[in-house]
Amino acid sequence: MVNVVITPTVANLLKERGITEANVKETVDYGESTKDKAVLPAEKLNWAVKRIGAATFAVQYKDSGEVTTAFSYKVALKAITDFVSEDKTDWIYAKTNEQMYRIRADMEYIGVVRAASAWGCKSSPTAFIEEFMAIKTIAIAQMLLEKKKGA
């Protein structure tokens, strides 16, 4: 297992985003124990994703355990629907050592299902949604839906 290290800068980021250290540790532990994670060998970087309660947490961390970023989103994966194998990324799926590429996944939130773009591969059940998508598009979409449903 990896010892999770959270610097003061990352601690502030977690606080801004409402993510606890426990969420981070549980996500990293899951990725390490199952190898259901993505790795970037050249950068010695890891990317673990875990659904905890009503949210999905994503943590990127170095081999040393130092967390570089963490983010979360409420949309839940329903199904991976499309594989765009020609749009590749340097991230590798750790369990099968398969290079990942662009996928499209149906994600659901309060009864609304929409497609999101992510990284993945045929051997991975996990959709690795990028940070910008999670903290921008999906965050705004979630908020708009919440407001709409609450109106």
Add this chain to the structure above:
Amino acid sequence: MGEVIGETKSLCPVCLSLVEAQRVVENGQVFLVKECPDHGLFKVPVWDDARYYSEVEHYDHPKVVPQVFKEWEKDAPSKMWDPSQQLQSTCLTVVEVTDGCNLKCPYCFASSDSSKMTNLDMETLRGMFTAVSTKVKKPTVVQISGGEPTIRNDLPEIVAMAKGLKIDFIQLNTNGVRLAKEDGYAGVMKKAGVDSVYLGFDTFDREVWKKICGVDLLDLKLKAVENCRRAGLPIELVPKIIPGLNVDQIGKIIEFAKKNIGIIKGVHFQPISYFGRVPAEPKDENYITIPSLLREIERQTGGEITPDDFIPTGCADVHCDTKCFGFVSEGRFVSLTKMSGKFSPDLDITRTVREGVYGSWGNILAKEAGLLDGDQPMSDKDCGCGTWMGLVKDLTLNALTISAMHFQDAWNIDYGRLRNCCIHEVMPDGRFVPFCLFNASDVRGRAPFRELWCAQNRK
């Protein structure tokens, strides 16, 4: 007298002399009380909810000391104004291209009609637009106004000149008569560079149109909206709200905006201000203040939109305006205002407001969602129908802003508010004047800064 909550300066509505004034709370309302040594005591309602008056101060925002008023220091009309007291830079400029009009409304800020025909020449206008593009930070927002600017056949050339001089966003302030009557005119305006239309739209009641504008304009207004839709020219509806005439139309106007979302981007209510041409001197019951307007919005929308959905922008004085931003979905207005909370003290609020006008709030939300970020992948499969990005895109296209700004007249002008003014009229000589001061007129309708505008044009 009630409780004095502040000292300020104001104007005598008879002679326009600067006089000392007090803000006074009486029976839960805020009044401006002042005395002119020559013309006596005046007491005018300015805000009909004293508790809310102090609550909105939470939204005040640091101002940026302007440089544009230094040019007045030598020859400002000192009886009315000390330019060195201004505290806020420019967020929006108004350029009046004519003082003539094709209507003669009983209520008119500019006292315009067809007997007036002072059209600023192109060289003067070039100087005014240049003043804006050199003195105001980007994005520059200009409202082309008058009188009625569309009476000028060279208006497309004027707009094109402004765009050529790097004015980023041009809003056309119009009664819509020519937009309605002349097929293709909306397209001509759009092609010239007009980015949106600021369309007077006071009521759905034909008899009330006759009282406010002297003629039933309803069909013309609706035709103007349709012609703008055909041309893809966005509209902001601008109802002036006059007690006793069209307060009951507030809900209908909002409903009309919702039904025409996509082409109508906003409704900007203007509680009546008594400058320019007005039928009579105002009494207390002739004013509707911002809190009353918000309560009417709540009542007439069945609670769909509440006063709690509105906050001042904090760009001008917090008592000058209020704004609610949201989107229309399945026929309902969904407010997003409070998601933004109070702005950070480090924010350049005038820039934020300019960007808001320039980009519309829908675009700002889209930008926040990464839709307008050129570095991110944007294939059709990523942002088309059925995607999360597509959902944000659809909802932001239905963005609607509902706002209100209560301009000050010589009866209720509070120089404490005037100091924070961010809407500046551009004079023919390129100098800037706070909007309410430019329009301030006495009981006979005489407006010194408007007279100066005419005098400068004749030179």
